[in-house]
Amino acid sequence: xxxxxxxxxxxxxxxxxxxxxxxxxxxxxxxxxxxxxxxxxxxxxxxxxxxxxxxxxxxxxxxxxxxxxxxxxxxxxxxxxxx
Amino acid sequence: xxxxxxxxxxxxxxxxxxxxxxxxxxxxxxxxxxxxxxxxxxxxxxxxxxxxxxxxxxxxxxxxxxxxxxxxxxxxxxxxxxxxxxxxxxxxxxxxxxxxxxxxxxxxxxxxxxxxxxxxxxxxxxxxxxxxxxxxxxxxxxxxxxxxxxxxxxxxxxxxxxxxxxxxxxxxxxxxxxxxxxxxxxxxxxxxxxxxxxxxxxxxxxxxxxxxxxxxxxxxxxxxxxxxxxxxxxxxxxxxxxxxxxxxxxxxxxxxxxxxxxxxxxxxxxxxxxxxxxxxxxxxxxxxxxxxxxxxxxxxxxxxxxxxxxxxxxxxxxxxxxxxxxxxxxxxxxxx
Numbered sequence: 001x002x003x004x005x006x007x008x009x010x011x012x013x014x015x016x017x018x019x020x021x022x023x024x025x026x027x028x029x030x031x032x033x034x035x036x037x038x039x040x041x042x043x044x045x046x047x048x049x050x051x052x053x054x055x056x057x058x059x060x061x062x063x064x065x066x067x068x069x070x071x072x073x074x075x076x077x078x079x080x081x082x083x
Numbered sequence: 084x085x086x087x088x089x090x091x092x093x094x095x096x097x098x099x100x101x102x103x104x105x106x107x108x109x110x111x112x113x114x115x116x117x118x119x120x121x122x123x124x125x126x127x128x129x130x131x132x133x134x135x136x137x138x139x140x141x142x143x144x145x146x147x148x149x150x151x152x153x154x155x156x157x158x159x160x161x162x163x164x165x166x167x168x169x170x171x172x173x174x175x176x177x178x179x180x181x182x183x184x185x186x187x188x189x190x191x192x193x194x195x196x197x198x199x200x201x202x203x204x205x206x207x208x209x210x211x212x213x214x215x216x217x218x219x220x221x222x223x224x225x226x227x228x229x230x231x232x233x234x235x236x237x238x239x240x241x242x243x244x245x246x247x248x249x250x251x252x253x254x255x256x257x258x259x260x261x262x263x264x265x266x267x268x269x270x271x272x273x274x275x276x277x278x279x280x281x282x283x284x285x286x287x288x289x290x291x292x293x294x295x296x297x298x299x300x301x302x303x304x305x306x307x308x309x310x311x312x313x314x315x316x317x318x319x320x321x322x323x324x325x326x327x328x329x330x331x332x333x334x335x336x337x338x339x340x341x342x343x344x345x346x347x348x349x350x351x352x353x354x355x356x357x358x359x360x361x362x363x364x365x366x367x368x369x370x371x372x373x374x375x376x377x378x379x380x381x382x383x384x385x386x387x388x389x390x391x392x393x394x395x396x397x398x399x400x401x402x403x404x405x406x407x408x409x410x411x412x413x414x415x416x417x418x419x
Contacts, residue, residue, distance in 0.1 A: 008348065015350050019362075028349030028368055030326060045346050047368075047401075078398030081354045082212050082296065083191075083378040 004029060007044055010070045014044075022061040023048045025080055032073040043071040051076045085153060087112065087125060093153040094127055105144040106131045108163050115156045126154040134159045170313065170335045171233040177242055179312030179381060180333030182229035183209060185216045185245065186237055190230025192335040192379040194393060195318055196308045197299075197416040206416065207243050207300040207308060209379030210395045214298035215248035217355055222247065226300040230335075232376075242307050248298030249413045252291045253359045254352075292350065292364040295405040295413050296378075296395040310419075314339035315383055318418045321407045322389040324367045329385035332394055334377030341385060342372035342402065351403060353396045367392045367404040382407075390418055 007029050015027045026047035032039045046063045051074060054062065063074050090112050098110045109130035115122045129146045134157060137145060146157050168174070170181045171190070177183070183193040191213030196205050207226070211217060214226055227235030228242035302308045310317050313333045328344045346368035352360050373380065373394055382392035382404045392404030411417065 011348065011350075019350070019352065026349050026351030026368075028346035028351075028366075030346035030368070047346075047349070047351065077401045079354060080351055080396050080398050080401070080403060081375075082210075082217075082356070082396050083373055083375050083394070083402075 004042055007042055007070050010067055011044055014067055018046055018063065021063065022058070023050060023052060024063070025049055025077065030073070032071055033075070041071055043073045045073045045075050047075055047077045047080075049077070049079055085125065089151075090125055090127055090153050093151040097127075097150045101129055101146065101150075104146065105140070106133060106135065107146070108132055108160065113156070115154060116158070124154065126156050128156045128158050130158050130160045130163075132159070132162055170333075170338060171229055173229055173235070173240060174309075175242075175307055176309040177228045177307060178309040180315070180335070180338075181313065182233045182235070182335040182376070183207070183213065183242070183379070184227055184230025184232070184235070185214055185220050186225045186227055186231060186235075187216050187219070188213065188230065189232035190235075190335060190376050192333075192377055192394075193228065193308075194379045194381040195312055195390070195418070196310050197414075197418055199299075200415045200417050205302060205305045205308060206246060207302060208381070208393070208410070208414070208416065209298060209300070210296045210393065211248045211251055211298045212296055212355065212395070213379045214245055214300050217359075218248075218250050220245050220248070233335075241303060243300035243302045246299045246301045247414065249293075249295050251296060251355070251361050252293055253355065253361050254291060292362045294363070294365055294409040295393065296361075296363070297393055297405060297410045297414055299414055299416065312381060312383070315381075316388055318381065318383065318390050319388045320390070320418060321411065322384055322387070322391055323408065324391050324404075324406060328391070330369055330372075330382055330391060331385050332372060332377070332380040332382050334373055334380035334394065336374045336376035337372070340372040342370040344369050344391075345401070349403070351396075353403065363396075363403070363405070365406060365409065367406055369402045369404065371397065371400055371402055373397050373402045 030045045032041040032043035113128040115124045115126045179195040184190045194208040224245045225241045226243040227240045229235040331341045349366040350364045380394040390407045396403040
């Protein structure tokens with residue numbers, strides 16, 4: 001099982017690169033969701049404005065499904081605004 | 084056994100006199116409580132703001148243990164307010180969870196009353212973008228309760244003055260700006276030519292990250308604010324956020340809402356309007372539990388009155404909070 005130190009390390013290393021992808025607004029740590037259900041798998045959660053089908057994304061904007069063994073989870077959160 | 088009619092009579096005869104005593108806010112009929120347990124003895128219940136030891140009361144303010152041989156029961160109920168008072172109203176004293184704002188903004192939420200660690204003064208905690216107009220305010224500027232959008236005006240509704248704030252560092256939001264991109268690529272061309280490892284990335288994501296969107300205001304009079312938060316009560320301490328934790332908040336727009344902590348250690352880009360973006364790191368992400376105007380609300384544990392964070396941003400799907408430890412460190416404050 002991946003521990004949270006490993007995820008934190010990967011997060012530190014890849015956050016800037018992930019934030020440069022179109023639609024990505026945040027990167028965080030949380031449990032992966034599958035089919036709307038929370039699993040017990042800790043993951044690197046990539047927060048996006050909007051989920052876009054793969055064929056509509058340029059290759060460099062695709063979020064990889066795992067990074068150095070850490071599972072990613074793309075989550076749609078909309079535009080984050082100061083409230 | 085005393086019958087209800089006798090109690091009713093005693094109540095009619097003595098209500099006015101009882102209501103005149105300091106601290107008494109009501110008189111009613113109910114079962115006597117002993118050691119927190121309800122008994123089956125009906126009696127006259129005297130509702131007080133706060134129970135006080137006999138020694139601290141003047142003799143005329145003491146509630147007799149019986150009137151006309153009807154037993155009395157003193158019950159603490161706090162200050163009773165009309166329940167139709169809403170967070171966007173003017174409140175004095177103003178508790179956490181109500182509308183507040185710098186005179187030049189719309190409105191946000193008064194998070195809580197905190198204490199300055201150095202001076203012990205009572206201060207109002209909320210966001211920079213609520214109390215300091217997103218860096219555009221001057222120290223000493225008037226803070227209105229309710230905020231301007233809710234009808235607060237100068238000088239009648241001035242509750243406090245801006246004392247200090249953590250400046251927000253913005254990044255330029257030029258993700259697709261051809262000029263910045265080409266400037267970066269030209270510079271990178273030379274960097275590569277010179278064998279330099281330092282390449283420029285199109286300027287947007289040079290992470291100048293923020294930890295908090297936070298500010299403090301000093302009440303005009305300490306008595307103008309309350310240590311309570313609407314629907315939550317008084318905060319007794321702080322706690323570190325954990326995944327899955329049940330949480331709540333009390334805010335100007337959506338009032339009392341509950342949620343769950345979904346993500347931790349979040350690095351997020353937050354839009355401050357008109358192209359201004361700020362990156363925040365180490366943030367707490369909860370389920371959606373707020374809307375515009377809730378900014379500044381304190382994020383509190385669902386079971387204990389422990390502060391977890393300071394709400395400041397979000398979308399329809401999610402709400403973002405600064406960790407309370409970062410807020411406390413940045414502003415030199417404490418709870419209670």
